[in-house]
Amino acid sequence: MKKKILIPFCFLFFMACSNSEVIQKFPDLEDKYDPSKPKEVTSMSPLVGRVDNNFVLEGNFGNDISKMRVYFGERKAVLLKTNGQTLHGMVPKQPAGDNTITVVLDEDSIVTDIKFRYRQFQNVITVAGNWDRREGWGFGELKDGPLEQASFSYVLGATVVAGGNLIIGEGYYQRLRFVSIEDNEAVRIYGDWGGSAFDQGAAISTGETAYFMGYNNSTLFRLDRSNAWEPVQIRSNIPEITGEVHSPTFAGDDRYLYVRDNHGNFGRIDTENKTDNYPFELLMANVNGNGESMNKLCYSKFSDCFYATSPAEHGIYKIWQDKTDQQWKIERYAGFNGSGYAEGDRLTDAKFSFPVGICADNYGNLMVTNRSNHTIFKIWLKTGRAEHVAGIKADWPSRPVAGKPLESQFINPNSIVMDEEENFFITGENAHEVHKYSIE
Numbered sequence: 001m002k003k004k005i006l007i008p009f010c011f012l013f014f015m016a017c018s019n020s021e022v023i024q025k026f027p028d029l030e031d032k033y034d035p036s037k038p039k040e041v042t043s044m045s046p047l048v049g050r051v052d053n054n055f056v057l058e059g060n061f062g063n064d065i066s067k068m069r070v071y072f073g074e075r076k077a078v079l080l081k082t083n084g085q086t087l088h089g090m091v092p093k094q095p096a097g098d099n100t101i102t103v104v105l106d107e108d109s110i111v112t113d114i115k116f117r118y119r120q121f122q123n124v125i126t127v128a129g130n131w132d133r134r135e136g137w138g139f140g141e142l143k144d145g146p147l148e149q150a151s152f153s154y155v156l157g158a159t160v161v162a163g164g165n166l167i168i169g170e171g172y173y174q175r176l177r178f179v180s181i182e183d184n185e186a187v188r189i190y191g192d193w194g195g196s197a198f199d200q201g202a203a204i205s206t207g208e209t210a211y212f213m214g215y216n217n218s219t220l221f222r223l224d225r226s227n228a229w230e231p232v233q234i235r236s237n238i239p240e241i242t243g244e245v246h247s248p249t250f251a252g253d254d255r256y257l258y259v260r261d262n263h264g265n266f267g268r269i270d271t272e273n274k275t276d277n278y279p280f281e282l283l284m285a286n287v288n289g290n291g292e293s294m295n296k297l298c299y300s301k302f303s304d305c306f307y308a309t310s311p312a313e314h315g316i317y318k319i320w321q322d323k324t325d326q327q328w329k330i331e332r333y334a335g336f337n338g339s340g341y342a343e344g345d346r347l348t349d350a351k352f353s354f355p356v357g358i359c360a361d362n363y364g365n366l367m368v369t370n371r372s373n374h375t376i377f378k379i380w381l382k383t384g385r386a387e388h389v390a391g392i393k394a395d396w397p398s399r400p401v402a403g404k405p406l407e408s409q410f411i412n413p414n415s416i417v418m419d420e421e422e423n424f425f426i427t428g429e430n431a432h433e434v435h436k437y438s439i440e
Helices: 009-019
Strands: 040-045 054-058 068-072 078-082 086-090 098-106 108-118 123-129 155-162 165-170 175-180 184-189 209-213 220-224 232-235 258-259 266-270 280-284 297-300 306-308 314-320 328-335 355-360 366-370 377-380 385-390 414-419 424-428 435-440
Touching: 040 098, 040 108, 040 424, 054 098, 068 078, 078 220, 123 165, 155 209, 155 414, 155 424, 165 209, 165 220, 175 424, 258 306, 297 385, 314 355, 355 424, 366 414, 377 435
Parallel strands: 297 355
Antiparallel strands: 040 054, 054 086, 068 098, 078 086, 098 108, 123 435, 155 165, 165 175, 175 184, 209 220, 220 232, 258 266, 266 280, 297 306, 306 314, 314 328, 355 366, 366 377, 377 385, 414 424, 424 435
């Protein structure tokens, strides 16, 4: 029979502690930077990829990663580590195609001849609502709760707030619903019937506060995350607003809330001046308003101007303040070629069909919803071209469909808004759903 040998614990502890080898959980990288040679970039791998893929640059970089920046076109990458000769990072989200790599090392900027081919992935999914459980006028009843079980009715507008969550306006039922993407839950925070009817709101830059205006009575509400998004009325009817306001918007700061009604009255509300009851300043009166409801307004930070849809005219206006005389101006920007479906130059060729929702991306391009032919168009700022990018053109779709953008199906897309990650949320008014159009 074999004998068992028992080694005292204290002996093992002594042996472990006396071992001269030190194991580091996060070992220091060997510094291979050669200060006698110029800083340079010699190669990169891989040369093709998608967002969050790892990449490695080879060259002579220095040894302080905090002073290094890498750009794919105009997009800044996240850098992970360097030993002076190799630089590791993660591919940022960027426009599809070939993007030039630029490396900034301290005060030296190196524009390389390296091109990274970005493979973009686009998809449309449903994030809230369900066509088969839609609610209202014989369709069923309102249900809060998990997003896959919650029911919605005639979803008009979406507003992105803190945490990438949404506040949804169900105008016909005069309701506001909070949709938590984080917690997978929908909760009613305002309504039903007899009050203000809401479409799309506007959030401040942090997303911690949002404002909504009743399009049926120009009553202004403030909602704060710190107050569980409970709507608080801060101003009643504004006399200068004589029509419907469907999408107030901020413009470069968190103080002035800009609105445009369907009679062409354009102005702003001072949201910080509580003493004077949040005064309204009329900037343009009854200009290019045709009385048609559902028109929306957005601001482009890139172009420093506003864009407003005119559904009945099947076009889009541009509104801006002239820097020379400080006067507000308005002009036709896209469409106005009759109702229809046509790509091409935004003014001479493009045809929209009751364009309603509109938003601008970080490069000044516009995304527009065509409510009557159920499509999404993109208007490129640099080329002036209007292009069909999502939704199947149809007279009347049988049901909403998710999937690849040009194979997806919307039903009366009403509003479109963009989150911080440059994904778009689209409300399907008669689909009773909220869709997410991801571009990664």
